[in-house]
Amino acid sequence: xxxxxxxxxxxxxxxxxxxxxxxxxxxxxxxxxxxxxxxxxxxxxxxxxxxxxxxxxxxxxxxxxxxxxxxxxxxxxxxxxxxxxxxxxxxxxxxxxxxxxxxxxxxxxxxxxxxxxxxxxxxxxxxxxxxxxxxxxxxxxxxxxxxxxxxxxxxxxxxxxxxxxxxxxxxxxxxxxxxxxxxxxxxxxxxxxxxxxxxxxxxxxxxxxxxxxxxxxxxxxxxxxxxxxxxxxxxxxxxxxxxxxxxxxxxxxxxxxxxxxxxxxxxxxxxxxxxxxxxxxxxxxxxxxxxx
Amino acid sequence: xxxxxxxxxxxxxxxxxxxxxxxxxxxxxxxxxxxxxxxxxxxxxxxxxxxxxxxxxxxxxxxxxxxxxxxxxxxxxxxxxxxxxxxxxxxxxxxxxxxxxxxxxxxxxxxxxxxxxxxxxxxxxxxxxxxxxxxxxxxxxxxxxxxxxxxxxxxxxxxxxxxxxxxxxxxxxxxxxxxxxxxxxxxxxxxxxxxxxxxxxxxxxxxxxxxxxxxxxxxxxxxxxxxxxxxxxxxxxxxxxxxxxxxxxxxxxxxxxxxxxxxxxxxxxxxxxxxxxxxx
Numbered sequence: 211x212x213x214x215x216x217x218x219x220x221x222x223x224x225x226x227x228x229x230x231x232x233x234x235x236x237x238x239x240x241x242x243x244x245x246x247x248x249x250x251x252x253x254x255x256x257x258x259x260x261x262x263x264x265x266x267x268x269x270x271x272x273x274x275x276x277x278x279x280x281x282x283x284x285x286x287x288x289x290x291x292x293x294x295x296x297x298x299x300x301x302x303x304x305x306x307x308x309x310x311x312x313x314x315x316x317x318x319x320x321x322x323x324x325x326x327x328x329x330x331x332x333x334x335x336x337x338x339x340x341x342x343x344x345x346x347x348x349x350x351x352x353x354x355x356x357x358x359x360x361x362x363x364x365x366x367x368x369x370x371x372x373x374x375x376x377x378x379x380x381x382x383x384x385x386x387x388x389x390x391x392x393x394x395x396x397x398x399x400x401x402x403x404x405x406x407x408x409x410x411x412x413x414x415x416x417x418x419x420x421x422x423x424x425x426x427x428x429x430x431x432x433x434x435x436x437x438x439x440x441x442x443x444x445x446x447x448x449x450x451x452x453x454x455x456x457x458x459x460x461x462x463x464x465x466x467x468x469x470x471x472x473x474x475x476x477x478x479x480x481x482x483x484x485x486x487x488x489x490x491x492x493x494x495x496x497x498x499x500x501x502x
Numbered sequence: 503x504x505x506x507x508x509x510x511x512x513x514x515x516x517x518x519x520x521x522x523x524x525x526x527x528x529x530x531x532x533x534x535x536x537x538x539x540x541x542x543x544x545x546x547x548x549x550x551x552x553x554x555x556x557x558x559x560x561x562x563x564x565x566x567x568x569x570x571x572x573x574x575x576x577x578x579x580x581x582x583x584x585x586x587x588x589x590x591x592x593x594x595x596x597x598x599x600x601x602x603x604x605x606x607x608x609x610x611x612x613x614x615x616x617x618x619x620x621x622x623x624x625x626x627x628x629x630x631x632x633x634x635x636x637x638x639x640x641x642x643x644x645x646x647x648x649x650x651x652x653x654x655x656x657x658x659x660x661x662x663x664x665x666x667x668x669x670x671x672x673x674x675x676x677x678x679x680x681x682x683x684x685x686x687x688x689x690x691x692x693x694x695x696x697x698x699x700x701x702x703x704x705x706x707x708x709x710x711x712x713x714x715x716x717x718x719x720x721x722x723x724x725x726x727x728x729x730x731x732x733x734x735x736x737x738x739x740x741x742x743x744x745x746x747x748x749x750x751x752x753x754x755x756x757x758x759x760x761x762x763x764x765x766x767x768x769x770x771x772x773x774x775x776x777x778x779x780x781x782x
Contacts, residue, residue, distance in 0.1 A: 242742035243743060275561060278560045282744075479739070
């Protein structure tokens with residue numbers, strides 16, 4: 211009997227070793243996560259959102275616990291694109307990770323500039339445009355409230371990227387708007403949509419923040435279902451509170467081609483590796499069934 | 503002072519995420535001392551590192567505890583001991599756990615205390631339960647021939663870790679309580695300068711509240727000693743992933759930046775922390 215290797219997943223024209231990705235902002239620089247499992251076993255490592263200039267991040271407390279969730283306003287701390295390309299990206303590539311760079315900008319011009327610099331960097335598999343920072347206004351980011359804003363950012367990135375580097379658009383899990391937004395960004399050239407991100411929320415002291423974790427999972431799953439129903443050809447990456455392999459299976463069953471693991475990594479840094487390994491067993495069984 | 507007398511222990515091993523088991527729980531004063539089987543973690547322990555525990559499925563943030571002791575326990579090999587102050591929902595949950603309960607343990611995490619190259623005089627200052635990592639530190643320092651003195655401080659006697667154990671670990675022990683129930687009445691800040699002078703300290707280690715650590719770092723600077731301060735911050739992931747636990751520091755290049763308490767710390771050089779800006 212021959213044992214099937216890990217079945218590949220096709221996402222946005224990329225061939226990935228499996229459907230499990232990290233979610234932006236939950237895998238550190240990659241080095242911290244690599245202590246708990248090799249990054250090359252994941253479909254891709256999605257970086258924290260990188261901006262044109264370095265950002266120190268916001269005031270403390272940045273993250274507080276709520277039942278089955280985390281409320282967070284980190285202010286997207288990151289070293290800026292040049293430092294990221296010089297120090298973090300080479301290490302990730304050396305580890306064999308497929309790297310999807312999440313980017314966030316304060317203007318369309320910044321998105322374009324980020325795309326230009328990333329387009330020149332070897333080894334970037336794809337770009338994920340963060341169109342759903344839950345406190346975009348508070349943090350000074352380009353505010354994406356209407357679908358045409360989202361399309362504008364995707365176009366700005368798309369225009370300045372070389373062919374062959376796909377753009378993923380990460381959308382807010384807003385059930386009422388997600389289909390319209392997904393359609394618009396796909397029309398603007400996004401190769402896939404990531405549904406969804408943190409929901410807009412507030413910290414106990416009233417500061418704008420995002421809510422993530424299992425508390426938002428049913429909402430995200432509904433969003434994936436809606437987008438799949440309305441846009442049968444769309445490639446969807448499901449995200450939002452996925453903590454177990456069964457959670458991942460339900461997103462895949464709802465029509466996602468891949469999933470992102472975020473908050474779960476903060477609770478258990480081995481969760482993405484474990485879910486990836488368990489889904490690989492599922493897929494190997496499926497292959498056996500097909501070939502027998 | 504031209505050369506640093508402290509060296510960072512090289513070759514830190516990667517932390518592990520394991521299923522642990524509560525082997526013993528003992529109440530001492532205001533605290534619960536928990537002994538955990540956590541396979542692989544004891545062998546990687548260095549003083550100043552900590553473990554992160556999960557407290558149930560719906561509480562997503564990890565709870566961080568100093569590793570207080572590593573010792574063998576019949577049938578389990580090496581175990582770790584932590585000190586829990588039951589003050590919040592997670593710590594009360596842990597304090598109520600029955601022996602035999604299993605829980606997810608990640609560690610050892612963080613940058614440990616740096617140790618001196620030479621057998622110099624060291625003063626170890628710990629407040630309340632946070633004095634926990636100083637006991638194994640004292641042991642390592644004595645192995646290197648260092649002269650070890652300790653200051654244990656707290657609001658009252660119930661909030662001190664064993665002064666008896668401190669006396670076994672150190673040449674001299676200064677006890678400070680806010681209510682004066684035992685030892686000197688007052689705060690760490692009231693005694694630190696005198697102790698450093700008396701002990702002719704070359705290196706000062708501190709762990710406790712931010713105001714006390716600030717006082718320790720300032721007194722060390724004044725005295726011409728090196729300080730190693732271990733900062734406690736509420737952590738979310740405790741593993742360096744979430745960037746939730748920012749500590750304002752001065753980088754080696756002299757530029758201000760934000761470090762992570764969990765992954766870049768918890769131990770920082772006292773003269774590198776911008777104490778007035780640390781969240782308390």
